[in-house]
Amino acid sequence: MAVSKVTVPVPAPESTPSDGLFTRPTWTTGIASWLTTVDHKRLGLLYIFTSFLFMAAASVEAFLIRLQLAVPNNTLLSPDAYNQMFTMHGVTMVFLAIMPLGIGFANYFVPLQIGARDLAFPRLNALGYWIYAAGGAFLYSSFFLGGAPDAGWFAYSPLTSLSNNPGNGTDFYMIGLLVGGIGTLVTAMNLIVTIVSMRAPGMTMMRVPVFTWMMLVTSFLIIFAFPPLTIALLQVIMDRTFGTLFYVPEAGGMPILWQHLFWIFGHPEVYIIVLPAFGVISEVIPTFSRKPLFGYPVVILSGIFIGFMGFAVWSHHMFTTGLGPVVNTAFALTSFVIGIPTGIKIFNWLGTIWGGKVVFTTSMLYAISFLFTFTLGGITGIMLAVPPFDAQAQDSYFVVAHFHYVMGGGALMAFFAGLYYWFPKMSGKLMDERIGKLGFWFLVPGLHLIFFPQHIAGLMGMPRRTQTYVAGIGLELPNLLSTAGTFVMLIGLILLLVNIVHGVLRGKPAGNDPWDARTLEWSVSSPPPHHNFDHQPVVNDRDALWVQKYPESVHGERVPESASEPYDAAGIHLPGQSWYPLFMGLALLVFSYALLFHNFWVVGISLAMVFFFTYAWALEGVGGHHFPAGRRGAGQHSKEGHA
């Protein structure tokens, strides 16, 4: 998209009338300031913090699962408890931990990377977070309100029908994901508008940092992939609440339809998780190789291609459902095709390292482990795309091993690389490299010790989602090794947490640019000021900051300070805080419980609340305050503009 050299006319500072019911919140510190914040950086931190909380819960669940499976015929967990554990582990990691972690990084760093001062819709952004938090709290309250979901993270019909699963758990799953999905959708829409419309002057699409690019692709995947899931969830909720017949086999309903709808969502969801991880890797590897990303346009294009093809492969999750040889062939071929851009990406990352100066930070170690682990996960992915072999491997521990290599060893390790990379920017402090590296050498080998033997367990005939296995058919050793691995990985995770706490409390000051990095987020102080940039950055090349620092190394040209002045002529506007995102989230939480307990009066009241807050939100307006550009430190506590 061509860059229009126009600035939106911003009127001079004027009063911001508060039409809201409540006085417009202006706290800058304390809990209330966090509850009402619309600052993308604070919301990013909230996302990251919350996703770590949920990751901790999921880790406990995983740990219990592995303890139960340490030896055959173990009785630590009953079948019911076990089913709840793996279901919640999967739901948590996918919806409440890894995906929001990527969204959290996006919240914090997309505006910084494109030289913007917030997302396009700051209050909508806060709404996205509060819905996510409410949805997660709702799902986890199921443990205290009649039992957690137990039908697996893809909740295949008809296991979720009222007759087959009369407990509350399934309702928690369906309603929780339905409501949580709304939060993800609005966040994705917000990110798309932001990336399309709020790039700094001169930042053409082919100069956008790869992480931001991948978030754009991811956001498009979200807006197209979540609706089929939402409708499928709605159908099951209708079946369970109002007695409709969508998934009632006795009335002609087809349980297989759920599988189609779920995986039309579910496969893009894999890329919704992995593409941001690709983005992080594409930031970390160039920085620590001190070279630009090799083949930038190719990496971007292959990311787009992967996202596009993500909608054409869903049935490879259903090779064993009897779709017939023609359908299986078609979906096998499309799935193979995805291997090509993925391979190209890996080659380009290798090309980036080649000829560079590789700095072995903890972040880089995680990035290298990502390349290693993700390649293995990709290879088993191609194997699983072979329908005749998939007939053996599907729903066995081979699949479990595969997707943990991709999701855990791939996406999560990439995000850990991102955490080590961006922590100094977010906190202003450096994490300890020695603790970091020590943790790495527990975490990644532990991960392989857990999941490599599971390939073998699967090939030896162990189905997934079984709380026990028989002795004497070769499953004891792989399972014991796998359980042993959890202890090793646990040490690594604890060291990671220790390092985070240590970094926040005792870390050395990071400075603006501790890694001598390449993109705009490193051009501002750590942590960045509320308004991000004192001057509107102007960009005339890819790797905008690197060009500023070392123009001669890339035959680039430094942008003169004064170039940004015309864009800041009208001053800086920061949007006002608001209560309504939080209240809207709470209203949806009330709605969720009311629907779950079939209290339709309260359902009506909560919908009326949503309706009411929508008006209050609209009438409240953007609010906020203005101040002139270029004053370092201005903004955070400035009250000017509030006449």
Next chain:
Amino acid sequence: MSAATAATAVAPGMESGHYRSSKLPDIKLLMWVFLASDIMFFGTLIGTYLVYKGRSLTGPYPADVLDIPLTTVSTFVLLMSSFLMVLALHALRGDDIAKFRLWTFGVAFFGAIFLGFQIYEFAHFVDLGLTLQGNLFGTTFYVLTGTHGVHVSIGVIWLLSILIHSYVKPWSSKDEAYLEVAGLYWHFVDIVWIVIFTIVYLVEFV
């Protein structure tokens, strides 16, 4: 979503100031993105309807209840409302506030008539024995057309809100982005109905 923001320091259609790399107002882009997503919502519902078409084990079947002439009338009303929407936007762009209010009211009114038809149709179908829980046709028909009805209802409420707001705070051509997004939404809902009308009603009698 409201003209209230117009009075603040930020350009209409934006939630924050500063440089924009696109000339599209943010809310308009947001609406396009939302509609792209909404296509998938309706696509899934229509897909479900088609997958279950002819799989009902008991009646009433589509041919037993659907009334083409009646629904053709309501479809025409909805189409006309889209035409009025164009007129309303045109009037606002020309700062002809009286016409803008008139046409906006017209859109909402026609939308309400369409909803009236739908309520009548549902009540009539229930009398004929087609219920939400009765057979797969009932389940898929009511959920699909009901979801569309909810969309129309939101549109009507939205347009009426704009109408009322235009008396509270005078609207002018600089607020056109706010009417335009409502218009985008309304045209979309209209187009979806054409698809539903074709697939659910017309195809049944081809």
Next chain:
Amino acid sequence: MHVRRWLQRGLAIAASVPLIAACEFSGPQSALDPAGPVAQAQRDLFVWTLWLSVPVMVGVFGVLLYSVLRFRAKNAEDERAIPHQTHGNFKLEIAWTIIPVILVILVAVPTVRTIFSTEQRVEAGPDDLAVHATGYQWWFKFDYLDHGFTTANELIIPVGTRVVVSLDSADVLHSFWVPNLAGKRDMIPNNDNQVWFVADAPGTYYGQCAELCLGAHAYMRFRVIAMEQPDYDRWIASFQNAAAQPVSADPLVERGRALVAQKGCVACHAIDGYRPGTEVGNPDFPSLTNFGLRTTVGAAIADNTPENLAAWLRDPQAMKPGNYMPTLWRADDPNREDEIEAIVAYLLSLGRDGQASGQLTLGGIHGGQ
């Protein structure tokens, strides 16, 4: 030059991986230990992709290892050095687009061929064995369509004959999986599915439900027992004659026969020949016809020994948590052990000419491993 030697060694080690994988992991439930052409074709494809992955792994990991070592920053000064800022190379991009394309084609061709040779729907002809398998929470029902009888949890098949199994579910999703013979195929309500396979050698092959069905899912096992044709014929004959179970000379067996009615077993469980002329049981529960010929108890979770059968009757939930079999005796019931002994004797006599003990007369059934 170091690098080349590394690569050679790495190649040697990596090349042996598929061999190890292909040879070592045998077992009665292993997908790598095929006992028939379908499982063989599936394993062969796996081994082929494993071979193809060797150059990928060697290439990627070799280059990764080499480049991070070769291009590492050796000191603080190096860490601030600025290497040549290359942005890409068009020829390289083309090259490494072509490499995965070739690999994908190498995988795709045999894949498509195998899909059509193993997954094509077939009509059961006169030479085939046609079985209808139904998944229940948490056991398998097998209807022998050509012979008109029903059994549960153990599918007896003749060696060398194509077995065509039509699949159905009575409740939730299940999946039919016998790794040694064929990959899994799901059992879905309102979905007419099929799997077919051939066993090349006599033996006992373990199967297990591979789709979450809650409750006792982990214990939803079954066995496929392949017999030589004469043994199989005798097994079939014993089922066809099951309605004419002789009255046993053993009073314990006869007491057991009376008890299975008294304790209510026959309200659910069908037993052909329970009493001449009477039909008992419900088709939606596991049939006990010729139970004495079964090798396992409780849906293939334990060998069918008198001890295990007694344990199962005593406390089904202890052996298979979550299943629907009721506990028939209170723990303090003084008659419990006596009655269990009689029922065990009766059940084990079924299909064995009224004898609760002694050698099995049918070849091929050895029970467990």
